[in-house]
Amino acid sequence: MSGPTRAPTLADVAASAGVSLSTASLTFSGNKPVSATTRERVLAAAAELGYSGPNPLARNLRQGRSGVVGIAVGQLSTAFRDPAALAMLDAVSEVLGAAGLGLLLMSDDDDHARLPLDAVIYDICGRETWAAYADLVARDVPLVVVEGPAWPGSTYIDIEHRVGSAALAEHLHALGHRDVATVTLAASHPQREREAGLRDVFPHARVLGACESDVAAVQSLVAHHLDDRGPVTAIVCQSDVQAAGVVLEARRRGLRVPEDLSVAGFDGVATPWLDLELTTVVQPLADKGHATAEAVLGRIAGADVSDVLLPVALRVGDSTAPA
Amino acid sequence: MSGPTRAPTLADVAASAGVSLSTASLTFSGNKPVSATTRERVLAAAAELGYSGPNPLARNLRQGRSGVVGIAVGQLSTAFRDPAALAMLDAVSEVLGAAGLGLLLMSDDDDHARLPLDAVIYDICGRETWAAYADLVARDVPLVVVEGPAWPGSTYIDIEHRVGSAALAEHLHALGHRDVATVTLAASHPQREREAGLRDVFPHARVLGACESDVAAVQSLVAHHLDDRGPVTAIVCQSDVQAAGVVLEARRRGLRVPEDLSVAGFDGVATPWLDLELTTVVQPLADKGHATAEAVLGRIAGADVSDVLLPVALRVGDSTAPA
DNA sequence: CGTTTCGATCGAATCGATTCGATGCTAGCC
DNA sequence: GGCTAGCATCGAATCGATTCGATCGAAACG
Numbered sequence: 288m289s290g291p292t293r294a295p296t297l298a299d300v301a302a303s304a305g306v307s308l309s310t311a312s313l314t315f316s317g318n319k320p321v322s323a324t325t326r327e328r329v330l331a332a333a334a335e336l337g338y339s340g341p342n343p344l345a346r347n348l349r350q351g352r353s354g355v356v357g358i359a360v361g362q363l364s365t366a367f368r369d370p371a372a373l374a375m376l377d378a379v380s381e382v383l384g385a386a387g388l389g390l391l392l393m394s395d396d397d398d399h400a401r402l403p404l405d406a407v408i409y410d411i412c413g414r415e416t417w418a419a420y421a422d423l424v425a426r427d428v429p430l431v432v433v434e435g436p437a438w439p440g441s442t443y444i445d446i447e448h449r450v451g452s453a454a455l456a457e458h459l460h461a462l463g464h465r466d467v468a469t470v471t472l473a474a475s476h477p478q479r480e481r482e483a484g485l486r487d488v489f490p491h492a493r494v495l496g497a498c499e500s501d502v503a504a505v506q507s508l509v510a511h512h513l514d515d516r517g518p519v520t521a522i523v524c525q526s527d528v529q530a531a532g533v534v535l536e537a538r539r540r541g542l543r544v545p546e547d548l549s550v551a552g553f554d555g556v557a558t559p560w561l562d563l564e565l566t567t568v569v570q571p572l573a574d575k576g577h578a579t580a581e582a583v584l585g586r587i588a589g590a591d592v593s594d595v596l597l598p599v600a601l602r603v604g605d606s607t608a609p610a
Numbered sequence: 611m612s613g614p615t616r617a618p619t620l621a622d623v624a625a626s627a628g629v630s631l632s633t634a635s636l637t638f639s640g641n642k643p644v645s646a647t648t649r650e651r652v653l654a655a656a657a658e659l660g661y662s663g664p665n666p667l668a669r670n671l672r673q674g675r676s677g678v679v680g681i682a683v684g685q686l687s688t689a690f691r692d693p694a695a696l697a698m699l700d701a702v703s704e705v706l707g708a709a710g711l712g713l714l715l716m717s718d719d720d721d722h723a724r725l726p727l728d729a730v731i732y733d734i735c736g737r738e739t740w741a742a743y744a745d746l747v748a749r750d751v752p753l754v755v756v757e758g759p760a761w762p763g764s765t766y767i768d769i770e771h772r773v774g775s776a777a778l779a780e781h782l783h784a785l786g787h788r789d790v791a792t793v794t795l796a797a798s799h800p801q802r803e804r805e806a807g808l809r810d811v812f813p814h815a816r817v818l819g820a821c822e823s824d825v826a827a828v829q830s831l832v833a834h835h836l837d838d839r840g841p842v843t844a845i846v847c848q849s850d851v852q853a854a855g856v857v858l859e860a861r862r863r864g865l866r867v868p869e870d871l872s873v874a875g876f877d878g879v880a881t882p883w884l885d886l887e888l889t890t891v892v893q894p895l896a897d898k899g900h901a902t903a904e905a906v907l908g909r910i911a912g913a914d915v916s917d918v919l920l921p922v923a924l925r926v927g928d929s930t931a932p933a
Numbered sequence: 934c935g936t937t938t939c940g941a942t943c944g945a946a947t948c949g950a951t952t953c954g955a956t957g958c959t960a961g962c963c
Numbered sequence: 964g965g966c967t968a969g970c971a972t973c974g975a976a977t978c979g980a981t982t983c984g985a986t987c988g989a990a991a992c993g
Contacts (some may be wrong), residue, residue: 294750296979307943312981319982322941339748342673345979348948353667354725355678355714364700367690377687384720391678391714397707402677403666426660435872471884503882535883551901560858560883619949630973635951642952645971668949671978938991946983956973962966 295336299389302333315341323456327610353403356383356583359393359419369528372410378576379408386560386584394420404428406544406583409435413473413499425476429586433579434477443594444575448477451568451599452484452523455551458566458601459521460488463610464549466518468493470505470533472525481553484525493519502526505532513540513548520549520610527552531561534606545608555602564604571597613691618659627655630631636880638664676726679706679906682716682742686732692823692851694877694895695733696754700733701899709907726750727907732758736796736822752909756902757800765905766917767898771800774891774922775807775846778874781889781924782844783811786933787872791816793828793856795848804867804876808846823848828855836863843872843933848874854884857929868931878925887927894920 306325313319314329321329332338347353358379360366380390393399393407400422407423409443410433420438430441437443459467467489472478474497485492495512498504509522513536517521524530530552534544542548544563554567573602578595585592617674629648634675636642637652644652655661667768670676670902681702683689690696703713716722716730723745730746733756743761753764760766769784782790790812797820808815818835832845836859847853853875857867865871867886878892908915 298979304945308980309944309982310942316981319942320940325941337748339745340723341981342677342979343724344667344674344979345948346724347726348667348671348950348979349981351667351948355712357712362700363703364696367696367699368693370691373687373690377685378688380686380715384717387721387724389678389680389714389716389720389722389725391712392703393712394703394707397712398710399712400663401666401669401710402712403670425660433909434888481684503880506882531883535885557826559829560854562858562862610828621949631950632952632974633972636972639951642972648971664951665949668978669951671949671980672951674978866972934993937990939989941987941989944984945988947981949978953976953993954974957971959968959970961968963964 289570292598295338297338299336300329300333300338302583303336303538304328307316312341317337323447341589347403352587354387355389355391355402356364356405357391357393357399357404358405359407359417361414363392363394365499365501366411368586369526369554370556371526371570373411373498374556374572375576375579378573379580382577382580383583384438386580388583392574400426405520405587406431408433408542408579408583409441410579411435415475429583431579431582431586433575434475434573436476441587442592444579445477445581445595446570446575446597447511447599448480449487451485451553451601452481453487454484454599454601455523455553455566455568456485456488458603459523459549459551459607462521462549462607464521465489465610466493467521467523468512468519469523470495470508470525470529471497472499473497478525492523494497495522498529500528502528502532502535505529506536509536510531510540513537513542521551522548522605523551525553527554527556527558527565527567529553530565530567530606531558534561534563546584549610555600563606566601566604566607567602569602570599614705615680618661620661620664621806623652623656623657623661625829626659627651633824635664643688651921655808662882670726675728675910677710678712678714678715678725678727679910680716680722680727680730682730682732682734682740684718684737686717688822688824689734692849692877693879694823694849694851697879697895698733698899698902700930701896702903705729705900705903707906711902711906716735723749728910729754731756731902732764733902734758735800736798738798754902754905754909756898759799765915767902767920768800768918769893769898769920770922771803771811772807774876774893774924775804776810777807778876778889778891778925779808779811779847779920781926782846782872782874782930785844785872785930787844788812788898788933789816790844790846791818791819791835791842791847793831793848793852796820801848804848815846818845818859821852823851825851825858826857828852829859832856832859836865844874844930845871846874850879850881850888850890851876852876853888853890853929854881857884857888868929872930872933874930878923884890886929889927889930892927893922894923
């Protein structure tokens with residue numbers, strides 16, 4: 288006969304247990320000691336009423352935090368197609384999860400202004416403007432930028448693009464390469480830095496074109512360059528996925544890698560479907576993710592968080608050889 | 611002199627504009643008409659005070675919704691390594707994003723009981739129990755299960771595993787194959803269905819072993835089977851990624867595909883780094899994602915939502931040939 | 934034995950909006 | 964002119980907790 292009764296609240300539990308609302312709250316939150324007998328009475332009442340714990344919405348309002356961190360990655364499907372992005376995401380999620388925070392995917396155009404976010408991670412390489420930025424600033428949401436534009440008020444996590452890129456270029460130069468071309472990402476901070484590193488060694492390196500980190504995309508980009516490829520003896524890519532695309536396309540066109548063409552990548556991720564190990568610049572993806580998440584935690588806690596610049600390392604594989 | 615003044619609230623704006631709190635609220639929410647002059651006064655006051663819109667936390671509490679939908683996918687890095695998962699995620703995000711809902715990643719072990727979720731999508735093939743399930747039920751959170759166990763109270767989105775698998779098996783049978791082996795996923799509803807479909811045609815098909823949808827994993831799984839492979843002439847996999855792994859490993863061992871060994875996959879995703887088109891069972895990934903998201907919206911709206919069963923289609927590629 | 938201290942509990946204020954029902958005012962109508 | 968609608972606005976209740984400060988006993992102390 289008791290219609291669809293609404294879900295019990297903490298007040299119901301408190302009443303049923305014969306304690307005050309505040310005591311019931313303390314029982315669940317543990318923020319102050321509660322005697323064992325009282326705790327049991329409250330928990331018993333909760334169990335009987337089918338109370339499933341404090342309403343998160345109410346807690347959030349009171350505490351002024353939502354427990355949710357946004358991560359902007361552009362288009363989901365393209366962003367995560369590159370294993371490097373996944374490794375990073377994994378590390379971020381690990382740290383935030385341990386801190387009890389959830390990770391909310393922010394895709395490009397959606398309007399997330401209505402969602403309560405405790406902080407936002409911006410990890411869209413290859414984009415320099417962002418509609419949501421002004422809004423986040425207005426709402427005082429801490430922003431952690433990964434390899435992006437150095438926006439005022441945000442914390443900045445980055446790697447040594449230029450150093451790594453230059454080291455790779457020197458490796459090629461030492462192998463005797465003189466005519467080097469590069470596949471780029473969209474114009475962006477990391478892209479500019481990496482290109483600068485390349486030009487430290489090869490000032491006249493040719494740009495074949497820009498594309499995202501996707502095997503098919505890079506294949507169609509370099510396809511015609513490989514037919515009539517002029518004097519180029521090495522191609523430097525901005526990700527291992529791009530490099531894999533170049534290797535596959537080169538082979539399809541009858542070129543041997545590395546004998547006829549040296550190919551280099553960036554990131555240092557596993558490419559199990561390629562039968563050679565790429566020469567690449569290994570970046571500490573897990574460290575980058577951890578550093579990002581730690582920065583988020585710090586900013587949420589209101590601490591002063593300093594920017595992070597992580598080192599990279601050249602890894603010489605089987606995809607580069609003397610010119 | 612005015613210390614760190616706290617962020618302005620709607621009450622401040624209302625006072626400054628000389629209107630009531632309710633009118634100010636209506637100005638922002640648009641739930642009831644407000645005269646143009648009043649609206650302008652309110653907006654002007656808001657601009658002057660630097661008010662950046664209603665606090666989402668407060669709105670959420672009042673409305674009893676958070677605007678966030680959780681999606682459980684197991685380990686992030688492994689879940690998204692398969693492009694099929696990404697395609698699905700993309701479609702889900704598209705629909706939910708358009709509805710103003712955010713998508714929160716729930717990884718395995720994190721405790722998300724403290725987060726306010728309007729609904730949860732369960733998309734972990736290969737798992738039959740879930741610690742969070744009881745909790746979600748207790749909290750009355752709508753649950754949409756994709757290819758998972760048919761849990762009471764949840765909405766169920768699935769594809770025709772058995773039909774597709776049987777169609778593929780018949781294709782192999784028609785090619786003259788009689789000795790077929792299969793690589794499986796962890797024991798789960800879709801795996802059982804697919805295996806049943808396979809055994810409809812090949813009752814004695816041999817199971818090589820189970821592994822996740824990952825090139826490297828499948829390679830090490832089938833490695834020794836390919837050396838001394840007995841009478842097997844075809845291997846049926848549970849994903850295109852698995853199939854790609856088998857193809858690569860077979861070639862590494864000197865077997866030609868499809869001349870010496872036929873290989874089939876499942877999903878119908880692009881494998882640009884493979885130079886042949888896989889024979890596979892194409893599932894409508896975008897439709898599946900859309901249906902999932904629509905089910906979520908329906909459940910949140912309190913509607914009766916019926917389960918969805920989507921069709922699949924056999925696609926014959928270059929990886930299967932006469933035995 | 935009087936006083937201090939400490940732990941457990943309680944009452945009330947608070948977080949910042951949304952929304953129901955009531956009120957006042959103007960316009961339309963006969 | 965009197966009456967009814969309808970629109971804009973307002974006051975107050977509400978969402979469901981957390982948390983500050985006060986209170987009350989009992990234990991510890993000199």
